[in-house]
Amino acid sequence: MNRLTIVTPDDWHVHLRDSPYLEAVVADTARQFGRAIVMPNLLPPVRTCNEAMAYRDRILAALPANSGFEPLMTLYLTDNTRVEDIEAASESGCIHGAKLYPAGATTNSDAGVTDLANLDAVLETMQKHRFMLQLHGEATAPEIDIFDREKRFIELSLERIRRNFPELPVVFEHITTRDAVDYVLASDACLAATITPHHLLINRNAIFNGGIRPHYYCLPVAKREHHRQALVAAACGGDARFFAGTDSAPHSKSAKESACGCAGIYSAHSALELYAEVFENAGDFGHFESFMSKNGASYYGLELNQGTVTLERREWTLPDSLPYPDSELVPFRSGERLRWKQVVDA
Numbered sequence: 001m002n003r004l005t006i007v008t009p010d011d012w013h014v015h016l017r018d019s020p021y022l023e024a025v026v027a028d029t030a031r032q033f034g035r036a037i038v039m040p041n042l043l044p045p046v047r048t049c050n051e052a053m054a055y056r057d058r059i060l061a062a063l064p065a066n067s068g069f070e071p072l073m074t075l076y077l078t079d080n081t082r083v084e085d086i087e088a089a090s091e092s093g094c095i096h097g098a099k100l101y102p103a104g105a106t107t108n109s110d111a112g113v114t115d116l117a118n119l120d121a122v123l124e125t126m127q128k129h130r131f132m133l134q135l136h137g138e139a140t141a142p143e144i145d146i147f148d149r150e151k152r153f154i155e156l157s158l159e160r161i162r163r164n165f166p167e168l169p170v171v172f173e174h175i176t177t178r179d180a181v182d183y184v185l186a187s188d189a190c191l192a193a194t195i196t197p198h199h200l201l202i203n204r205n206a207i208f209n210g211g212i213r214p215h216y217y218c219l220p221v222a223k224r225e226h227h228r229q230a231l232v233a234a235a236c237g238g239d240a241r242f243f244a245g246t247d248s249a250p251h252s253k254s255a256k257e258s259a260c261g262c263a264g265i266y267s268a269h270s271a272l273e274l275y276a277e278v279f280e281n282a283g284d285f286g287h288f289e290s291f292m293s294k295n296g297a298s299y300y301g302l303e304l305n306q307g308t309v310t311l312e313r314r315e316w317t318l319p320d321s322l323p324y325p326d327s328e329l330v331p332f333r334s335g336e337r338l339r340w341k342q343v344v345d346a
């Protein structure tokens with residue numbers, strides 16, 4: 001097979017940042033995806049409808065001319081999120097969920113939720129409106145081993161959310177473990193999960209290959225090989241509860257290559273091609289289109305995109321770096337060869 005045409009896909013988890021970084025990255029996402037769930041972890045975070053709508057306007061203004069890309073906005077939950085904010089968001093038509101970052105879990109999560117019990121009224125309201133909860137699923141207690149944080153989150157928090165709010169639709173984002181795959185498979189229709197291209201392509205060895213490799217560091221951190229294999233089986237296996245979410249998270253080269261480098265991998269530059277490589281390695285493109293373009297839309301209750309995108313089998317080399325304000329941006333697998341390339345109309 002040398003050519004693949006699929007319904008235009010969506011990215012169900014992306015970080016687009018804000019000006020001037022937004023302008024440097026948004027075209028990459030808009031070139032490949034019809035829509036994307038845009039993370040709200042700006043500084044300060046996007047906490048209210050007004051903030052989300054203003055951010056949406058900035059994204060639309062930063063898009064290349066004639067782009068039909070639609071940003072799907074999210075709210076950032078804090079200990080102080082008000083029920084009224086959720087009600088307004090669920091009626092907005094532009095805001096497609098609220099994101100739970102356990103406080104301290106990742107980049108710009110200091111304003112996140114310190115205790116789930118603080119969110120009971122908010123989650124009750126979300127359940128009532130069937131308003132999506134997006135989860136950064138990592139337990140943050142400092143004594144928990146970093147490689148166990150996702151598994152512990154399932155036990156300590158996700159179980160509680162599912163038990164107390166069984167009809168709340170939840171996306172367990174950027175899952176990294178066999179435990180998470182199994183948990184989703186054993187759940188009902190109110191739980192789904194996104195999987196990133198990097199967690200499908202690397203295991204934790206990549207972070208330490210011959211020295212410390214900051215461009216392979218993200219949160220949740222990549223796990224052992226058997227976890228990666230479980231993710232590949234989930235992505236390629238056709239279960240509609242798994243879909244693409246890149247978690248593309250740009251940080252400048254200087255912020256990554258530092259004594260305390262930021263967490264985040266920039267995959268938006270070639271996300272489609274990276275996912276295609278995963279399915280090709282697995283030897284089966286049978287569920288590629290559903291994973292990329294259908295499962296997520298159906299879970300979010302949205303129509304499929306109208307257009308299509310095409311990939312062709314053609315080797316190319318990823319750039320070493322991309323332009324980024326005051327620095328450079330190093331894409332995932334920079335300088336390496338990829339086997340698929342998106343065909344972009346001239």
Ligand code: NCD
Pocket residue numbers: 015041106107108136217218219220247249250263264265
């Ligand atoms: C994200 C970021 O940089 O905003 N980083 C990451 O490693 N994925 C935050 C997140 O989604 O955890």
Ligand code: ZN
Pocket residue numbers: 013014015039247249
């Ligand atoms: Zn993220």
